[in-house]
Amino acid sequence: MGGGAGEAAIRPVAAMVLLQFLFSVLQIFIKLAMNDGMDARVLVAYRFMFAATFLCPIAFLLERKKRPPLTMKVVLQLFLCGLFGFSINQNLYVLAIKLTSATFVTAISNLTPATTFLLAILTRLETLKLKKPAGQAKLLGTLVGMGGAMLLTFYKGPEITLLRGLPRPKLAHITENHQSHPIPRGNQIIGSFLGIISCFTYATWLVIQAKVSKVYPCHYSIAAMVCLFGAFQSTVIAVCVHRDMEHWRLGLNIRLYSSAYAGLIASGSAFPLLSWCLRKKGPLFISVFSPLMLIFVAVLSSILLDEALYLGSVLGSVLIVGGLYVVLWGKAKEATDLSQDENSGKESIPVTTNSENEVK
Structure with a gap:
């Protein structure tokens, strides 16, 4: 029994480490494809074409009997999910990798919990209670993370040569003169x-x-429809920029491999695994593993892309990751306080009821 319990406990951890590695490899594929001359917008469009092709049959088979009817409000929300979460987000993300490096952008992406918190405050989905430790921690973590992003941007510092001695594969035909x-x-x-x-x-x-x-609790169907919208939107964006079919031609090369990996592995196959971990352990558990990708990307970029690592990037990354964990601690503390308040409220109700019954 102990062995079974231990194995069950280790599975989500192993799954999250695997996911972070898969997402790290995606950053390398993106950089390699763009170094080979593939346009960022075309790469994003192909990614969601592959993902939609993979997820639509799965969603149809697994959820065909339990899908609620689609309303115009749900369709509009899914369209916006595709627009913000996939089309705009991925185009900006990939362009950022093209202009900088995979390690640099991966470090910046750890600001997501802080930006989510700021957006939730602005939309009044969350309240900032500065008199409580949880509220103070969330604000401090957000500020520390933003400070790390500024340091990452404006301070370079000396190069760190720790990873320079590692063996490197011959990818010179793709990486030369780029990094x-x-x-x-x-x-x-x-x-x-x-x-x-x-x-x-x-x-x-x-x-x-x-x-x-x-209102629409069908995760595979949501993912499939959002990928469909993302593919349509991304294709429109890419076609507006590149109408020449030469930019869209795929052969047995790094462009096809990157598009297929991004769509089939990093989007299609990783989503069910991520959903399983989310269902088992919750969003806080998922967030804790996100800095792992930064380590994986730094090592893989140095080995495969010959990217230089600078002191400013390391210090900025440390601040961003530190801010992330402070925000997560604040969220966990807030959830604990709320649970304790609810339990104390429930405990007080029976006492009052029993007293009233005794009086009666």
Whole structure:
């Protein structure tokens, strides 16, 4: 029995480590495809085409008997999910990787919990109680994370050569002359801005997704329809920029491999696993593992892309990850306080009722 319980406890942990690794490999594929000349918008469009093709049959088979009827409000919300969470978010994210580096943008993406918190405050989905430790922690974590993003953007510092001694595969035909030179300061600032905006669009998607999931509790169907909308929107964006079919042609090369991996593995296959972990352990457990991707990407980028790692990136990443954990602690503390308040309220009700019954 103990062995079974231990195995059950380790499965979500192993699943989350695997997911972070899969998402890390995605960042490398994105950078390799763009280094090969693939346009970022075309890559995003292909990603959601592959993902929709993969998820639609699964959603139809698994949820065909329990799907509630679609209303115009749900369709509009799913359209907005595709727009903010997929089309705009991924186009900004991929462009940020193109302008900077996979490690840099992965570090910036850890601001998502902080930007989600700010957006929830602005939309009044959350209240900031500064008199309580939980509220103070969430505000402090948000400020620390934003400070880390600023440090990451404006301070470079000396290069860290710790990973330079690792063996490297021969990817010179893709990576040469792309990361051997330092990132221009202008590209770094613009890339940081795009990365931070992508965090806000992702946070917007989370808020809308939370609402639509309550009235339409079919996760595979939601994912399939959002991918369909994302594919349509991303294709329209890409076609407006590139109407020449040369930009859309895929062969047996890194462009096809990157598009297929992004759609089939990082979107289609990873979603059921992520949903299982979310159902088993909750969103806080999921968030705790997000900094792992930063470590994976830093190592893989140094080995496969020959990306240089600088002190400013390390210090900024440490602040962002530290701010993330402070925000998560505040959220956990807030949930604990709320649970205690509810339990104390429930305990007080029977006492009053019994007293009244005794008087009667």
